[in-house]
Amino acid sequence: MSKFTMGIDVGGTFTDFLFLNSENDQQLIEKVLTTPHDPSEGVLTGIGNIAAKFDLTAEQLLQQTGLIVHGTTVTTNAVLTDKGAKTGLITTEGFRDVLQMRRGVRSKEHLYDNKYAAPKPLVPRDLIYGAKERTHLDGSVLTEVTKEDLENAVALFKREGISSVAICFMHSYANPQNELLAKKYVEEMMPDAFVSISTDVASVVRLYNRVSTVAMNSYVGPILKNYIGHLVDKLRGLHFEGELLIMQSNGGVTNPLNVVEVPATTVLSGPAGGPVAGSVFAKTSGFNDAIVVDMGGTSFEASIIDKGEISIKKEGEVKRNLISLPMADIHTIGSGGGSIAWIDDGGLLKVGPQSATAVPGPACYDRGGELPTCSDADLVLGYLNPDYFLGGGISLNLEKARQAVSEHVAKPLGLSIEEAALGIYEISNLNMANGIKEATVLQGHDPRSFPLVVAGGAGPVHAAMIAKELDIKEIVVPKFSSVLCAVGMLASNLRHDYVKTYNKNWKTANMAEIMEVLSEDRGLGLKALLNEGVEEEESALVYGLDMRYLGQHYEVTIEIAEEDMAKENKAEVAGKFHAEHERLFGFSLLNSDLEVMNIRLTCKGKQSEFKAQTIEEAAEHDKLQAKNKRQVFDPVTKQLLETDVYDGEAMKAGSKLQGPAIIELTTTTIVVPTGFNVHLNKHGNFIIKDSALTLQTQEEEKVWIKS
Numbered sequence: 237m238s239k240f241t242m243g244i245d246v247g248g249t250f251t252d253f254l255f256l257n258s259e260n261d262q263q264l265i266e267k268v269l270t271t272p273h274d275p276s277e278g279v280l281t282g283i284g285n286i287a288a289k290f291d292l293t294a295e296q297l298l299q300q301t302g303l304i305v306h307g308t309t310v311t312t313n314a315v316l317t318d319k320g321a322k323t324g325l326i327t328t329e330g331f332r333d334v335l336q337m338r339r340g341v342r343s344k345e346h347l348y349d350n351k352y353a354a355p356k357p358l359v360p361r362d363l364i365y366g367a368k369e370r371t372h373l374d375g376s377v378l379t380e381v382t383k384e385d386l387e388n389a390v391a392l393f394k395r396e397g398i399s400s401v402a403i404c405f406m407h408s409y410a411n412p413q414n415e416l417l418a419k420k421y422v423e424e425m426m427p428d429a430f431v432s433i434s435t436d437v438a439s440v441v442r443l444y445n446r447v448s449t450v451a452m453n454s455y456v457g458p459i460l461k462n463y464i465g466h467l468v469d470k471l472r473g474l475h476f477e478g479e480l481l482i483m484q485s486n487g488g489v490t491n492p493l494n495v496v497e498v499p500a501t502t503v504l505s506g507p508a509g510g511p512v513a514g515s516v517f518a519k520t521s522g523f524n525d526a527i528v529v530d531m532g533g534t535s536f537e538a539s540i541i542d543k544g545e546i547s548i549k550k551e552g553e554v555k556r557n558l559i560s561l562p563m564a565d566i567h568t569i570g571s572g573g574g575s576i577a578w579i580d581d582g583g584l585l586k587v588g589p590q591s592a593t594a595v596p597g598p599a600c601y602d603r604g605g606e607l608p609t610c611s612d613a614d615l616v617l618g619y620l621n622p623d624y625f626l627g628g629g630i631s632l633n634l635e636k637a638r639q640a641v642s643e644h645v646a647k648p649l650g651l652s653i654e655e656a657a658l659g660i661y662e663i664s665n666l667n668m669a670n671g672i673k674e675a676t677v678l679q680g681h682d683p684r685s686f687p688l689v690v691a692g693g694a695g696p697v698h699a700a701m702i703a704k705e706l707d708i709k710e711i712v713v714p715k716f717s718s719v720l721c722a723v724g725m726l727a728s729n730l731r732h733d734y735v736k737t738y739n740k741n742w743k744t745a746n747m748a749e750i751m752e753v754l755s756e757d758r759g760l761g762l763k764a765l766l767n768e769g770v771e772e773e774e775s776a777l778v779y780g781l782d783m784r785y786l787g788q789h790y791e792v793t794i795e796i797a798e799e800d801m802a803k804e805n806k807a808e809v810a811g812k813f814h815a816e817h818e819r820l821f822g823f824s825l826l827n828s829d830l831e832v833m834n835i836r837l838t839c840k841g842k843q844s845e846f847k848a849q850t851i852e853e854a855a856e857h858d859k860l861q862a863k864n865k866r867q868v869f870d871p872v873t874k875q876l877l878e879t880d881v882y883d884g885e886a887m888k889a890g891s892k893l894q895g896p897a898i899i900e901l902t903t904t905t906i907v908v909p910t911g912f913n914v915h916l917n918k919h920g921n922f923i924i925k926d927s928a929l930t931l932q933t934q935e936e937e938k939v940w941i942k943s
Contacts, residue, residue: 240301242286243725243846244279245483245506246270246308249533249574249594250693251278252719254726255286256846263849264289265719267626267693267903270594275310276467280474298476305725307483307506310463311456311499315358315554320455321400321430324393325359326386326418327447328406329366334447335359338558355556358448358455363396365389367405367418375410381418390425401426402454404434404447409737412439430457437498438560440834441737445551445560452559453500460499464492481768481843483724485563487512487546488731489843491768501561503554508564509724511539511546513846514689516727517714519544520848520919526712527672527686529702530720531695533611534591536571536668538675539564540686547679550735550782550793550836562733562836567675571667573611573694574598577645577660585645585656587663599640602633608644611694612637613660616653618868618879619697619898619907627902654869654876661871665698669705680819687712691720696906696922700895701871704909704926711924715884718903726846730768732761734837742783742830747804754779754837761839770841780836783813786829792816793836848919854888862897870896872909889918 243254253266266286271277280294287297314320327334335357367389369381393401401422408415412435419433432453434446468480481489485504495502507530514528518541526541540547547565551558570589574597577587587610596604598611600622614620615637622632638653646656676683687710690699696713703711716723734757738750751758758777765775777798782791794812814824854860862880870877877896884901892915893899895908899922906922908914914924 240297241303241726242283242301242305243509243722244282244304244306245509245719245721245725246275246279246306246310247506247532247721248309248313248535248591249572249597251275251282252722253282253286254716254719254722254846256726261849263716265716265722265903267629267718269597272313272594274466275308275463276470279306279467280470295474298471298474298478301476302478303481304471304476304478305481305483305489305728306467307509307721307725308460308463308502309506311460311502312504312506312554314456314459315452315503315557318356319459320358321458322396322398323359323363323400323402323451323455324389324396324398325364325402325404325447325451326367326389326422327364327404328370329368331406331443332361332364332366334444335364335451336361337444338448339444358451358557359402363393363398365392369405369414371405371407371411371414373407373410375407377411377413381405381414383421386418386421387425390422393426393429398426398429400430400454400458402432402434402447402450404443404450406443408433408435409439409441409446430454430461432457432498437500438735439737440560440735441739442560445558448558449500449560452503452554452557453498456503457496457499460502461496464496468492481730483509483728484731485561486548486731486733487564487724487728488840489725489728490730490732490764494732494764500559503559504552504563504566506721507537507566507568509721509728510537510691511541511564511566511724512728513714513716513720513724514539514691515541515544515546516723516846516848517712517716517919517921518687518689521687521712521917521921521923523687523712525686526689527676527683527708528689529668529672529691529695529699531668531690531692531698532572533574533694534570534572534593535568536671536692537566537568538668538672539566540675540679540681541689562735562838565675565679567671569667569671571610571664571671572692573609573614575610575664577608577610577613577641577663579645579648583649585649585659585663587660587667598637600632600634600637601630602636606640608637608640608660610660610664612640613657613664614694614697616641616657617661618866618876620905621866621881621900624900658869658871658874661698662701665701665705668698669702672702672706680821683708689714691717693718693904696904698907700907700909700912700924700926703924704872707929709926709929713906713922713924715901715920715922718901723846728843730765730770730841730843732764732839734761734839735834738832738835740832741786742806742810742832745806745832747801747806750779750781750832750835751801754835757837758839761837765839765841768841768843774841776840778838778840780838781809781813781832782834782836783830783832785817785825786831791833792820850889850918851916851920852888853918854890858888858891860887860891860893863900866898868896868898868907870910871907872911884922887916889916889920891916
């Protein structure tokens with residue numbers, strides 16, 4: 237009988253593992269450097285390391301493993317590094333320029349930037365073929381696509397060495413007939429090519445949205461298919477006969493066959509695990525809402541937990557390429573431990589978004605990197621222990637870190653090495669604080685009303701000062717902070733999302749008709765869950781509507797449970813829309829007509845394996861002892877202080893301490909500046925509070941009660 241379960245998250249710098257043993261409820265974490273040339277090598281290295289801890293071979297461990305849930309950045313990196321498959325696109329004649337034209341306007345982030353240039357499209361214009369076909373918006377086929385036209389497209393693709401084909405026609409969401417016909421012909425003529433059509437990927441209104449999404453799907457398709465096949469072969473070669481599930485961008489998991497069909501669903505595969513696990517740890521610390529942040533080696537992600545649920549958005553961007561698929565609402569910036577510090581033409585110090593990644597890594601890794609990074613600054617300031625990084629698995633070179641900071645930052649700016657390192661640290665904190673504002677304030681949330689759940693190996697080093705910048709009162713650092721996304725892999729449920737365009741005035745819309753439009757997708761979702769071991773009565777169905785005021789150019793998505801759909805209570809649905817519009821934009825138009833643009837269906841099934849454990853309580857006579865002291869630059873008082881260093885692995889529930897202090901765990905370090913206090917709760921979460929803000933809140937409450 238299988239007794240082991242693993243969650244694996246392949247990041248840009250590190251590959252993280254969470255290992256569960258059902259026989260004794262043991263939970264074990266592991267981190268290894270990612271192998272960018274072949275991520276599966278890092279995966280197998282980590283599995284081997286875990287096996288060695290039990291005096292087993294990797295093969296013996298995998299033979300006893302029943303489930304592996306895997307999050308991967310393979311598709312993300314393919315887009316970010318322009319290393320996807322060479323892709324051809326077939327679209328309606330006259331619309332070859334749709335990828336270049338995009339939505340015809342600058343995005344809101346670049347609205348007033350006259351020098352802004354749109355990103356290079358995933359498919360260049362000379363690899364886009366316009367086919368003579370046309371479907372009316374009512375779904376009637378005006379001109380059927382011909383085999384002769386498609387033969388011309390295939391001839392072009394073969395001459396150009398195309399390995400992947402995307403197909404998207406005008407109004408195909410209303411009737412996919414021409415796309416299905418085109419796919420059939422192209423697959424016959426190019427049997428080795430990866431072929432995808434927009435109605436299988438994103439059957440929604442708006443041509444650019446569908447073209448961009450299906451182009452990305454085909455661009456990353458062969459890359460993911462090869463990686464998954466390669467990984468499965470290696471696991472099977474080691475006699476793994478358990479179940480492999482893949483994390484999707486929507487925070488749910490599914491089997492590899494589903495993601496190979498629609499690989500674009502994995503562009504946020506790894507990061508999506510963060511908010512899922514963050515929700516678990518927020519609840520075990522007494523919070524239903526939270527901001528979840530993850531600072532890894534390459535990037536920083538921020539997301540919101542609202543009423544215990546992760547926030548999902550209906551579309552997003554990867555390297556400014558639009559993708560119209562449901563995904564966890566995660567705001568990502570290039571600010572990780574490996575982010576490089578540099579000086580711009582105006583003499584200003586910047587940090588990121590460029591990263592040293594795993595190879596060659598920060599200068600302190602002593603693997604060939606020569607540029608100063610955030611991790612180098614953390615080491616110079618005394619926050620990191622050069623002999624206890626990854627529990628001693630990697631030795632950090634302090635001299636190399638000081639040399640990099642000195643040569644590239646301190647000397648050019650006329651600063652001491654410590655002043656330069658502090659500058660890098662503070663700018664990194666400001667970058668991340670601004671990233672949190674993007675994820676909260678711009679979505680109608682006040683960050684001061686949320687606790688901060690911190691993840692990533694580098695996150696707890698910076699968390700207190702980020703919270704101070706935003707006036708956040710409480711910080712939660714789980715013991716599994718450094719592998720939070722891997723935890724999320726095992727805390728996620730099975731999930732399948734479907735969407736159909738349904739453009740009607742809300743007055744004439746019919747709930748029964750809406751459910752009928754999605755009946756086919758409902759069947760597909762329930763069948764997919766059944767294949768994954770979830771019976772229909774154990775499934776949860778949630779409907780969503782993309783609605784807007786008549787005449788608007790943007791929609792707001794609201795969720796409705798299946799039973800609410802059956803009630804035909806349209807006034808209640810309209811009330812939900814008005815309330816959500818008010819929250820997002822500060823106003824609502826109660827007397828205006830509404831219209832529906834798209835209807836959505838989410839099919840969920842239970843899969844969760846991870847459960848937060850309770851840890852040993854500290855006895856009354858137990859006294860917390862520092863394991864040593866070291867010189868640390870306190871970011872609050874701006875002084876170098878002799879600081880107590882504590883062994884976080886040995887701390888018991890109920891342990892408390894005051895800053896300044898350092899808490900060292902095997903895979904992360906918690907910096908507790910002056911004015912902050914920490915206590916460890918029964919679930920192994922370090923709760924950090926800013927004493928000044930706590931006191932201020934108490935005084936405000938006294939004034940409020942008195943008045």
